[in-house]
Amino acid sequence: MAVEPDLKIELGKQGVFVTTISEIYNWGRKNSVWPMQFGLACCAIEMIATTMARYDLARFGAEVFRPSPRQADLMIISGTITKKMAPQVVRLYNQMAEPKYVIAMGACAISGGPFKQGYNVLKGIDRYIPVDVHIPGCPPRPEALIHAFMTLQARIDAQPLTGGDRPRHLDADAQGLFPVPEQGAHDLEPPVNRLVWPLPAPSTSGKPTGSCE
């Protein structure tokens, strides 16, 4: 339970610092996000530019891109995911440490982008793994990535440690490993992960509500 902000300020003036475990815990988590050094296509160059001197992601405590998924807790999906690459992306995600987050950067990562018509292009990584923040753009500017990063921080900050919305690593029943798709005869098998890509809601009028190609 959060402390009332006014009371907290008043107590602070008297030299009493009041906080909650979740506040301190989330503060620590949100300021030490470690992204994985992982680029897929054009968007990756803008991701690199974000870490360079002008945009300086280091301000967020996230300057060290980890070469190994075991040391990372943020995956920035920066670019086009082909069906040949998708299994590797899911496998790397599985290897990351909990609690872990995903930012889908750019039109391709969200939906296949300009290459959506391509037979070999995955129409969005959210078919296989949960995505926390989507950034539109082709490529999104570094400022957009920073904004996504701040959005993610706000999300982490607001996560309760108990209850239904608690992060996955605090929920013993939550699924941690996501099925890695395989190359089938025509397409990836399975084509989507039903846990993160639900079917469209059943329509009441009898007409289909949309396709889930």
Add this chain to the structure above:
Amino acid sequence: MTATDLKSYRPPVIELSEEGDELLEVAMGPHHPSTHGVFRMDVALDGERVVRLKPVFGYLHRNHEKIAETTSYLASMPYTDRLDYFCSLTNNWAYAIAVEKLAGMEVPERAQYIRVITAELTRIQNHASAIGFLLQEMGASGTPLMYAFREREKILDLFEALTGSRMMCNYMRFGGCRVELPKGWLEQVSKIVDGLPEFIDETEALLTGNEILMARTQGVGILKPDLAVNAGVTGPMLRATGVNYDIRKVDHYGIYDRFKFRVPLGDHGDIYDRYMIRILEMRESIEILKQAIKDIPAGPIMDPKSKIRGFRPKAGEAYGRIEAPKGELGFYLISDGSPNPYRYRVRPPSLINLTVLEDMCLGRNVADVVLIFGSVDIVLGEVDR
């Protein structure tokens, strides 16, 4: 792998080297900190020594050529930006040349100058980044890449002012350029060009005489000129072997015959030469830029007769090529008179320069593979297309 799939299951084979030692097979990539992109090298190692190296392509195959065959000529222009995403403006130019040849269009003077200016700026930022990434892979993490990206950002600011986009510029059109230069843009360019030699001097002071750089790159990854020519290698990779071949000089596309510049050549064909060639080429590009900014005439930027929308060239074929920062970038088009090309084919320098990777790596240590790969300067969007 399902249980019914046993037939296709291949147990790991332990191969033996010629001396009878066991070989270790390593898949470097498609996710590997040193491959900067989704590229895989299947390497067979005897201890640390590379005895075989097979590149595995296709992790970024995005159907560029097929998509281009199903859309109009103009609609492919933004896709060319995404081929070599460091050099969208030179990609635009190569494609525009191919279409202009196909349709027999003329390009006005002013547009030719603008194309040269944007292309040389692209070359500078590409080479700067290539050197930065090479050093990054050598373990000098940070400083050289930071220097390179600092300079790159200045050039991207110019591109953004001109085209509205930092990376995916989509600026050239068949028969000219899309928009007129913004007010004060040329002054801005010359200000940045005047500052560039200082950046190159600074980079050289840091790197050129650096003992570690020399130890790790001189005599490493040697490419012989005859192999390079036979394999179709072009660009700085080829010139580092000492072969004097620069399409700007050979083909005189655009208006390159009007500018005075030299073509730097190496003579060892090793990584160090490739690094030096890129430094020297940046200096030459600065010379070209100075001349172009001085001479640029006033006038239209678009051939008034050229038709962009509803464009249908006559049946025929054309090949347009340029000296892109990475080598010969060509577009081959066949038209059957319909609004979209019947066949659209890209000749990407990155892919063809990669074909000699195994020859350069054999017998070297696995740590050298990382450097040799970095010195080729590839972009995966162009390799797999």
